[in-house]
Amino acid sequence: MRPHSTPGHHWDGSPRPRQPRRSLQVAAHSPSRLLRAGQTGRCRSCGNRIDWHQRTDHRPIALHPAEVATADVPEACRWHLSGGIAHPHDDGSGWCRIPHAALCPRPTTHPRATDPRLMALRRQLAVRSRRLIDTGTFTPASPTPATTLPNTDRDRPVRPVVRILLTHYLGEGPVADIRCIAQTRQRHRCTQPILDPAHPAGRWTLLPIQPHRGQLALPGGSMAVYDLNHLPYAEQLRWRAQRCTTHTAAPAAADLALADWQPLDPLLHAAHLHTRLPHPAPPQPHRR
Structure with missing residues (x-):
């Protein structure tokens, strides 16, 4: 015989503790006002996921969402995060972040990483991008010249x-x-x-x-x-x-x-x- 339990209680009648629902907040002392939920996006060229962060000069930069071994990344492409702000150098640890432009399979003016392990990661992004295009999930953005608003x-x-x-x-x-x-x-x-x-x-x-x-x-x-x-x-x-x-x-x-x-x-x-x-x-x- 299955015991009867009331909502909000265990089978033996003891109350079930409920964790209060917490919303995302930004600490008052945080140098960045951007929520973690608003940092993710998709590259317009390849469709792969990117993380947007603010640089020290208040300009945005798209970083690869995963950390990479510092030894595999050229010194000019090493970035690290502190308080939600991206800094253009490593923090002395064995891991760092890398700009997505250095790994993007689409042509870019950013210097490309030539390490074999990073080239393998770029090939993985290229295969993922091709899969997104073949399934119709992603359509690459085509560069269009500046135009003017019609009829206004x-x-x-x-x-x-x-x-x-x-x-x-x-x-x-x-x-x-x-x-x-x-x-x-x-x-x-x-x-x-x-x-x-x-x-x-x-x-x-x-x-x-x-x-x-x-x-x-x-x-x-x-x-x-x-x-x-x-x-x-x-x-x-x-x-x-x-x-x-x-x-x-x-x-x-x-x-x-x-x-x-x-x-x-x-x-x-x-x-x-x-x-x-x-x-x-x-x-x-x-x-x-």
């Missing part, structure tokens, strides 16, 4: 150059479509845009093209920039942190993604530089 604003770039705190950044999408990266109470990414009609907005202007650090002076020219330099300092910090006004007032909320801003490199991002200011589309004639 003429000459408005899809990836705009934005000036925040005297620094030029390249956005991942149109200004009006840039979303907040904070986590909501439902543990999803916030759907609100960072462009708030109730707050002062930026303005389009033509600014001279400045060379990136370490580059030679570029020939004279101007580019269309969405300038935020006239906004208050706190408002520019909100844009750089890529947070909506609601989550700016709630700093305890963690991030579910890295900010999409890329420091502008005029040579690398030349296809996204526009020499004309965007103008509103002309009004359509009213049809009777």
